[in-house]
Amino acid sequence: MSSEPTFESAQRELEQIVQRLESGATELDEAIALWERGEELYRFCLGKLDSAQGKIEQLATRVEAAKP
Amino acid sequence: MMKVEATAYGDRKVFSVSAFNRGIATWLQRLPTVWVEGEVTELKRHERWQSVFFTLKDPTDGACLGVSMPRGQFDGLRLELADGDRVHAYGRPELYAARGEFRLRALSLERFGLGDHLAALERLKRQLASEGVFAAERKRALPVWPRKIGLITGNDAAAKRDVLTGIQTRFPPAHVVVAETYVQGPRAAGAVTEALRRLCELPELDVVVVARGGGSFEDLLPFSDERLVRAIATCTVPVVSAVGHEQDTPLCDLAADVRASTPTAAARLVVPDLGELHERLERARGSLGRGARRSLELKVARLGQAHERLGRAPALLVERRRAALEQAAGRLRALSPKATLNRGYAIVRANETIVRSVGAAETGERIDVEVSDGRFGARVE
Numbered sequence: 001m002s003s004e005p006t007f008e009s010a011q012r013e014l015e016q017i018v019q020r021l022e023s024g025a026t027e028l029d030e031a032i033a034l035w036e037r038g039e040e041l042y043r044f045c046l047g048k049l050d051s052a053q054g055k056i057e058q059l060a061t062r063v064e065a066a067k068p
Numbered sequence: 069m070m071k072v073e074a075t076a077y078g079d080r081k082v083f084s085v086s087a088f089n090r091g092i093a094t095w096l097q098r099l100p101t102v103w104v105e106g107e108v109t110e111l112k113r114h115e116r117w118q119s120v121f122f123t124l125k126d127p128t129d130g131a132c133l134g135v136s137m138p139r140g141q142f143d144g145l146r147l148e149l150a151d152g153d154r155v156h157a158y159g160r161p162e163l164y165a166a167r168g169e170f171r172l173r174a175l176s177l178e179r180f181g182l183g184d185h186l187a188a189l190e191r192l193k194r195q196l197a198s199e200g201v202f203a204a205e206r207k208r209a210l211p212v213w214p215r216k217i218g219l220i221t222g223n224d225a226a227a228k229r230d231v232l233t234g235i236q237t238r239f240p241p242a243h244v245v246v247a248e249t250y251v252q253g254p255r256a257a258g259a260v261t262e263a264l265r266r267l268c269e270l271p272e273l274d275v276v277v278v279a280r281g282g283g284s285f286e287d288l289l290p291f292s293d294e295r296l297v298r299a300i301a302t303c304t305v306p307v308v309s310a311v312g313h314e315q316d317t318p319l320c321d322l323a324a325d326v327r328a329s330t331p332t333a334a335a336r337l338v339v340p341d342l343g344e345l346h347e348r349l350e351r352a353r354g355s356l357g358r359g360a361r362r363s364l365e366l367k368v369a370r371l372g373q374a375h376e377r378l379g380r381a382p383a384l385l386v387e388r389r390r391a392a393l394e395q396a397a398g399r400l401r402a403l404s405p406k407a408t409l410n411r412g413y414a415i416v417r418a419n420e421t422i423v424r425s426v427g428a429a430e431t432g433e434r435i436d437v438e439v440s441d442g443r444f445g446a447r448v449e
Contacts, residue, residue, distance in 0.1 A: 008212045014352050021359025028367045035360035042353045049346060052241030056232060059247040059266060 007048045014041040086165070093163040096170075101160045104172060105180060106133065108153050113139065122149075124157060124172070127286065128253040134171035135159070147179055156180045182285065189292055193319055196294070201301045202322040208306040210326060212340055214274035217244045218267035218305075220260055222251040227279040227310070227331040234335025242339050245270060250290075251280045257293030264296075268304050275306050275338050278320060279331045282313040291318035300324055310334035409440040 005013075017038040020026055026034060072091035074081040083091065106124030113120040119136045126132075135157055149155070159174035196202060217235065221228035228246065235242045247263035250256040260278065267276055278300070280291065290296065291311045300307050301323040309324035310331045321327045328334035401407060405415070415438040416423040423429050429448045437446050 006211075006213070006215070011212070011349065011352070014349075014356070018352050018355040018359055021363050022355065024363055024366045026363055028364070031360060031363035031367075035356060035363075038353075038356040038360075042349065042356065045349050049241070049342070049349070053243075054236060054240045055243045056236075057243075057245050059245055059263070 005044070007045055010041045010044050010048075014038055014045065017041070085168070089163060089165040089168050093165045096161050096163055099161050101158065101175070104133065104157050104159070106155065106157070107151075108149050108155055109151050111149060111151065113142070124155070126254075127154075134169060135174050136162075136164075136171055137174040137177060141175070142177065145177055147177060149179075154180050154182075185285070185289065189289075189319070192292070192294055192297075193322070196297060196301075196319065196323070201298065206301065207325045210306050210308065210337060211274045213345075214338060215243065215272040216270060216274060217242060217338055218264075218270070218273050218276040219244055219246045219279065220249060220263045220267070220276065221246065221279045223248040225251065225279070225281055227281040230331035231277055231279045231310070231335050234332045235339050238336060239339035239342050241342070245273070252283065252287050252290065254290075256290035257296045260290065261293075261296045261299045264299050264303060264307075273305055275308065276303065277308045277310060277328075277331075277334045277338055278324070279310045279334055280312065281331070282316070285316075288312045288316055288318045291320040296320055297323045308334045308337055406440070409438065412440075414439045 017034045021031060021034055021038070072083065072087045072094070074083050074087065076082075104124060107127050109123045109125050111120065111122040118139060120139050120142045121134065121136050124133045124135050137157075137159075147153075147155075156178045157172060157174040158176040158178075159172045161170065162173040163170050200206065219228065219231055221231065228248075232244065232246075235244060245267060247267055249259040249263045251260065264276060264278070267273060278291075280288070288311060291309075297319045300309070300320050306325040307323075308326045308328050309318075309321045310328040310333065311318050311320055314329045326337055328337055409415070416429070417436040417438070418429045418433055420436075421428070423435065429435055431448050433448050435446050435448060436443055
């Protein structure tokens with residue numbers, strides 16, 4: 001995969017798909033494709049939530065002062 | 069320039085104390101005249117002395133600098149200084165050669181109080197506002213789920229703890245990079261600016277929080293420093309400013325994309341609530357299934373309707389034809405002479421020719437009279 005979507009963009013797309021499906025104005029093939037894409041996005045988001053590891057790290061060196 | 073002579077002892081060049089002091093004093097004279105800010109302490113003024121002496125103290129770390137000033141000049145200013153008064157002294161460094169004491173030789177002195185700081189701050193604020201640095205259109209929305217969060221704070225500040233605790237409680241998977249730096253004193257503005265620059269170099273950094281607890285007006289001054297304020301406004305990622313308490317408004321608060329009233333509030337702003345995120349995701353999934361089913365049901369219903377209409381079509385066609393036929397028959401019947409006879413008219417024929425006038429039948433002639441239900445004979449009289 002060239003660039004993985006962010007959780008945010010995946011969630012946004014999922015919610016847009018839900019909206020389109022709820023409007024009922026989609027063709028059948030399209031509705032099925034949307035549903036499949038929605039499930040895929042759901043799994044992606046859930047995976048992100050479940051796999052993310054919290055981390056606190058320090059910036060390598062203490063910032064003493066600006067260079068002049 | 070005075071020549072400083074050294075005495076040679078073999079390979080060693082040795083200066084007398086006096087020569088050394090004079091040498092340093094001469095060298096110091098090459099330094100420029102500058103303004104120095106500090107608090108006046110230990111002011112000594114004597115009618116017999118040519119100069120007045122006092123010590124300038126840095127309020128942030130207590131660093132001291134001896135100052136001398138020609139008494140006539142000092143008196144002329146009528147500053148009536150008391151210990152602790154903040155001043156700006158204009159002068160150049162000098163060495164009092166007789167005692168080897170380094171100090172500032174002041175040529176001018178100005179009182180610089182809180183009011184002056186406020187006025188300078190107000191000027192800067194107006195200037196930056198006129199450039200649009202604080203403009204609402206510049207504000208960026210914070211990411212829902214930042215991949216990496218930069219946190220700039222003092223090294224053992226309560227502010228740091230509050231932000232980290234807030235973030236981890238609300239959103240355990242958060243990834244925070246902490247940049248510890250000075251958040252007070254003359255180096256703070258530069259250090260925070262540098263920390264911001266370095267954090268922004270990190271890949272996947274999506275937001276920065278600048279957090280500092282409450283403090284005096286002076287303590288928070290670095291957060292109104294022009295360099296820092298501009299750096300925040302032009303930062304490549306959104307910045308949340310949580311500096312001081314609710315009532316303080318350092319300029320960095322105005323330049324930041326979002327201002328948080330406390331470090332804990334800043335934590336709430338930069339990360340989503342994990343529980344809520346899960347709920348929202350499950351809701352979306354539920355709706356997704358319902359939406360897909362509804363979409364399908366609609367199609368099925370529409371198909372059913374179409375099929376039903378298709379089935380009814382032939383019967384409907386025959387029905388329509390029949391109705392058209394009935395109508396035509398009705399019209400035909402209305403035009404037939406039979407309908408006229410029904411209304412009481414009769415057709416009279418003589419020798420099978422219809423009698424249309426009196427002259428067409430002679431007296432005594434036999435005629436045929438047709439009425440609605442048949443014919444009968446008659447004779448003309």
